[in-house]
Amino acid sequence: MSTTTRTSEVFSSVQTGWQLGAPLYVPALHPDLLKIANAEKIPLIKSMIICTEDAVAEKDLVQSIANLKHFLPLIQRIESRYRFIRVRNPETLKRILDLPGIENIDGFVLPKFDLSNSDAYHRILIHTRFRIMPTLETIDVFNPSAMRDLALTLASSDLKHNIVLLRIGGNDLLNLISMRRPRGVSLYETPLAHVIAQLVTTFKPLGFPLSAPVYEYLDDTETLDREIRSDLAYGLIGKTAIHPTQIPMIQRHYRVAQMEYEQALDILNTDSPAVFKRHQAMCEISTHINWARQIVARYDYFGLDDSDRCQTEKSAQHSSFERSLLKNADSFSIFAPYAN
Template sequence: MKNRLSPWNLGATLYMPATRQDIVDAVIHGKIPGLRSLVICLEDAVSEADIPVALANLEQLLQELNEARRTQGNNDWPLVFIRPRNTEMGKWLIEHQQLMAIDGFVLPKFTLSSLPVWWAIMADTHLCLMPTLETEDVFDVVQMRELAITLLAHPCHERIIALRIGGNDLMNVVSLRRPRHLTLYDSPMGYVIKMLVSVFGPRDFSLTAPVCEHIDDHAVMAQELALDIAHGLVGKTAIHPRQIEVIEQALKVTQGEHSDALRILNSTQAVFKSQGAMCEPATHRRWAAGILERVRVYGFLNEQNAEGIRVLPLTQHK
């Protein structure tokens, strides 16, 4: 179970509104190829007027998933999370629904002040947590440092798979929308992601990358994915099944990366040259361990057939 709930198993995390009627097919019957994790969303993807319909649909969905789990197990399923609308809805779900087939909750608008409320709701469950960083205080490095220190010492720490970066909500805080032909890193989110990695990364928290809302522009998304990986992010939010393959390809490992990782982890030399670059096991060991975890889950990139996901200069998309 611990290996199943590794952050490396998230991949492209597809968000599906709880009003959808095909979620069971996606989970049990493999309707969406390559799907590793999904979030049944009761928050931004569902209008206030549709909440009763969404909750009724979720109840039926849970009955089907629970029965399938009892008879089939769920080791081959994608990871399944629910994103409640708020703490009140989270509490109601815990108290009124059978969640045995659910792996965890995505916690919206997560802050230091909401931590004790969420933990009071979830402490006695089996559910893992994916808090979403998407409020105004995320822009404040002091508040993020305080949150990271608090989470590290809190009993919820062992239940956190990853922290999700809510790109669209954060852009909304500063009255912006992501540029159509640029990556998020060319916006204020570039600072935010770098800061969050600097604050949470050294404390061994995994962070997932924000969604790319431009569904049909895979070239820009490939550019952004390359930057996501360069920043050490694990997995990426998806809003359409067509994005899954692009994200999966970006998470694959090149033969060169794998070769370097093996040499770094097994070398007795303090420093050596490989493929035209310096390798220093003392400083590259954690990177190398991550590469081996990525190749275990995603495999190797077929570099001869990878032209569709190669990073292109952004000027070519304008």
């Protein structure tokens, strides 16, 4: 059977978002910002988001931008390591774009993104090469019509191909309804479950992948485990980590089961029949081809896994390789330099 696949026609143009892995939030004032960016500390991360918004108090914004001015020229280009800056608003974005060394950044996270500020961001970014990740976290997210209008606006925008993925701001959305998820409760056991489903069915058909919200309880790995499984079931791509210790668990879930990988390869094989059986499951090329492309993309970035090993690793300690990568991670805090 031929090994020719249908992947080449899409992977050159489709941005999967899987290459970002589990991005790590790092405040712009973090004392180890440069070491993290240059892989001298916490080398396991695939991407980082340098935050000038929620992780930085208003009174510290000027200092955080001054820190970026010193930091940006010192960033080393490292293959398959991505750095984004989460700006505060369009005005902050303009200031940051004028900083020396900004060319060392891959792109920007655009918070509180909706139709009220999309034009402002468009005017600033239209003539740049930066990738962007707009975050859906305003009250408009609860309005399906507003989200449909935003999706259509982005689909016709000159910046469409700059969008890596859309982020869902879970905590901001819960705050809008005066909620914080209790410990032990998955996001999919809150009112946001149907909101996430609505966002997926609104944006993904137009070509925009979405990423999963953060999980803020560091010691509750059982719920994080359940939530990541639900993230994948809802078709979300990637999940931001708030601490390095979350990254191995998140990224282990993105490894591909052997059976799914074999099914995906057969679906993408140009010599396969339109419908066939593989591992006791019906595989239909016309309806499963986009799923197969996602599986192969995950494999490209995270490799293979098997259910037996996953079950063992759930309750086991990190592998020796992961433990070596996590060296010094205990000293990391998203709230640094104020607290550990």
